[in-house]
Amino acid sequence: MRYQLRYVRDAAVGRAPSLRDETITHRRRTLQSGPRPARHGHHLRVMSARARFGGVLATRLVDVTSDPAALEAGGWWAVVVPYDGWPVLARFADVANVADSASSLVDGSGRWVGPAPESWRSSMTREQYVDAVERVRAHIGAGDVYQANVCRVLEAELPDPAADDVAALADLLAQGNPAPFGGYVRLPAGCHPAAPPGGLAVATASPELFLRRGGDVVESGPIKGTGRTEADLSAKDRAENVMIVDLVRNDLGAVCRTGSVSVPSLLAVEEHPGLVHLVSYVRGVLRPGTGWGDILAATFPPGSVTGAPKSSALRIIDEVELASRGPYCGAVGWIDADRGTAELAVAIRTFWLSDGVLRFGTGAGITWDSDAAQEWAETELKAATLLRVASGSTAAT
Numbered sequence: 001m002r003y004q005l006r007y008v009r010d011a012a013v014g015r016a017p018s019l020r021d022e023t024i025t026h027r028r029r030t031l032q033s034g035p036r037p038a039r040h041g042h043h044l045r046v047m048s049a050r051a052r053f054g055g056v057l058a059t060r061l062v063d064v065t066s067d068p069a070a071l072e073a074g075g076w077w078a079v080v081v082p083y084d085g086w087p088v089l090a091r092f093a094d095v096a097n098v099a100d101s102a103s104s105l106v107d108g109s110g111r112w113v114g115p116a117p118e119s120w121r122s123s124m125t126r127e128q129y130v131d132a133v134e135r136v137r138a139h140i141g142a143g144d145v146y147q148a149n150v151c152r153v154l155e156a157e158l159p160d161p162a163a164d165d166v167a168a169l170a171d172l173l174a175q176g177n178p179a180p181f182g183g184y185v186r187l188p189a190g191c192h193p194a195a196p197p198g199g200l201a202v203a204t205a206s207p208e209l210f211l212r213r214g215g216d217v218v219e220s221g222p223i224k225g226t227g228r229t230e231a232d233l234s235a236k237d238r239a240e241n242v243m244i245v246d247l248v249r250n251d252l253g254a255v256c257r258t259g260s261v262s263v264p265s266l267l268a269v270e271e272h273p274g275l276v277h278l279v280s281y282v283r284g285v286l287r288p289g290t291g292w293g294d295i296l297a298a299t300f301p302p303g304s305v306t307g308a309p310k311s312s313a314l315r316i317i318d319e320v321e322l323a324s325r326g327p328y329c330g331a332v333g334w335i336d337a338d339r340g341t342a343e344l345a346v347a348i349r350t351f352w353l354s355d356g357v358l359r360f361g362t363g364a365g366i367t368w369d370s371d372a373a374q375e376w377a378e379t380e381l382k383a384a385t386l387l388r389v390a391s392g393s394t395a396a397t
Contacts, residue, residue, distance in 0.1 A: 049191070050167060051078035051092065053183035053334050053343065058092035064192040065089050068293035077335045078185045079344060080202055083301055083325040086194035089335075090187055110165030112172055114391040115156035115358055123323035124152040126376055132320040133372035139316050140368045147243055148307035148316050150375070151363030153323045154383060156391075161356035166201040168394050169351060176389035177273045179205040181333065181345035201353040202327055205386060206345035207272050208279075210302050210331050211295065213342040216286045218256065218295065220248050222304040223270075223346075224365055225278025226378055230269050233278055236369040238267055241278050244365075247303040247310060248282045254298040256284030274385045292335065292342075302346045305329035305363065327352045328361030349386055360386060 049061035058078060063070070066086040071077060075091040082088075124132065132150045139145050158164055170184035187200040209221035222244045225237030245263060253261050261284040270279045286295070306329075307313025333344035351360050362383040364375040 049090065049092075049187050051090065051183070051185045051334070052098075052167070052170065053078075053181070055097050056095060056334065057098045058095045058334075060093040061090060061187070061191070062093045063091040064187065064195070065091075066192065066194040068296055069291070071292040071335055071337045074338045077337065079331065079333055079335055079342075080185055080200060080327055080347075081296070081300060081331040081344075082327045083305075083329040083347075085326065085330075087296075088185075088187070088192065088194050088200055090185065090191075110163070110168050111394055112164050112168035113159055113393045114169075114172075115158055117388065117391040119156040120154050120387055120391075121156065122152050122154050123321075128322065129376050129379070130372040133366050133370060133375050135320050136316060136366040137368060137370060137372075139312075140366075145312040145316055146308045147240055147365055147367050148313040149305050149329070149363050149365050150317070150320060151305070151325060151329060151361050152321070152379065153325065153328065153359055153361050154387065155357050155359045158353070158356055158358055161353070164353070166203045166351075166353060169390060170203040172389050172392055172394055173203060173205040173351075173386070176392070177205045177349070177385050179207050179272065179349060181206040181209065181343065183333070185332065196354050198355060202332060202347075202350060203352075204332050204345060204347060204350040206332065206347060206349050207270070207277060208302075208304065208346040208348055209281075210333070210344045210346045211299060211342060212344075213286075213295070213335075213340065215340050216288075217283065218252060218286055219281060219283045220252065220299070220302075221279055221281045222248050222302070223277045223279050223348075224304055225267075226364075226382060227276055228274070228381065230276050233269070233276065236367060237278050239369075240365050240367055241267055241280055243308050243367075244303050245280045245282060247308045248299075251299045251303060252282060252284040255286055255290050255294050257287050260285035275381055292337065296331075300331065301329060302331065304365075305346060305348065307365070325361055326354075326359065328359075329363070349382070351386075351390055358390065360390065 051058040076095045078090045080088045136148050166184050166186050174182050182205045184203040189199040208223045212219045224241035224244050225233050227233045249261050265281040268279050270277045327347050330347045331344045332347045335342040362379040364378040
């Protein structure tokens with residue numbers, strides 16, 4: 001099933017939500033105020049709820065909401081903001097620093113038996129993806145947009161979904177594809193209307209920083225440019241990265257003090273399992289009185305997985321993509337509202353479970369200089385290691 005969406009859905013064709021001219025305004029209103037799923041009590045299997053990021057393990061769920069205003073009351077929150085759904089914010093009472101060893105990610109919770117490697121299906125064939133790239137290039141040629149991401153969703157049925165544990169999948173990812181923002185969020189069935197009825201289960205191996213906050217300083221680390229080696233990175237990759245850096249500067253400028261937004265690192269090469277990325281960092285100082293909802297509304301969805309201008313890119317993405325992105329390309333991580341700190345990743349290299357199906361997204365940024373066949377190959381490269389790891393298994397603990 002798909003997550004509850006914020007926009008009108010064309011039920012007749014099962015398409016993702018239609019993003020109209022006021023898409024950005026609608027998203028910002030959703031993240032700041034307005035009608036949303038009601039908050040729930042949390043007596044349903046709350047002991048099974050967990051979240052882990054890095055060396056922090058959160059247990060004892062006490063609240064779930066889709067309203068960022070709740071963050072102003074304090075507490076430690078696990079955060080999943082789907083690209084095309086309501087935010088899911090889960091507050092935990094017990095937060096502990098735990099060992100950094102990958103095997104401890106399972107936390108004694110269960111096992112993982114992944115899908116058969118040959119069972120993965122794509123929301124787009126190669127031909128459909130190439131066509132989507134060419135349609136984006138036509139929009140660029142017409143002056144509608146400078147850059148837009150085109151993504152596809154891969155899915156496979158799990159052999160025994162009732163027994164599989166997303167925490168164990170996160171353990172496999174930490175061993176087979178270690179990432180700076182790896183972790184998982186697991187919430188029980190019925191915890192909140194914004195979450196899937198069967199519960200929320202997300203495991204990420206994201207390499208990309210969406211937002212890091214320390215007091216009044218906020219930082220983002222957009223990735224644009226992917227290759228097997230540094231030699232594969234092209235002038236197109238560098239131009240695309242600079243374009244998105246400018247977009248992120250504008251996003252942060254909406255909530256930061258005038259003149260405080262800087263770019264401390266531009267076009268750095270980072271190595272990750274099986275590939276390299278071109279990464280830049282943008283930093284700013286928040287204006288006094290800026291709330292969590294203000295920050296999210298100004299910056300979401302992440303610029304690196306949408307395009308520039310963002311509003312135009314969102315409309316074009318809705319036009320050319322064939323499946324809801326769900327959590328993919330949203331945000332996942334944690335917020336410590338008591339300390340005024342946070343670390344949210346862009347939800348790429350991210351898996352989510354729903355109705356016995358495991359899903360994973362992959363995509364590429366399209367510019368006028370894009371070669372459609374090469375962009376398809378980039379989506380394959382980004383997915384290859386992760387799908388192999390997720391198709392593996394781990395013994396019960």
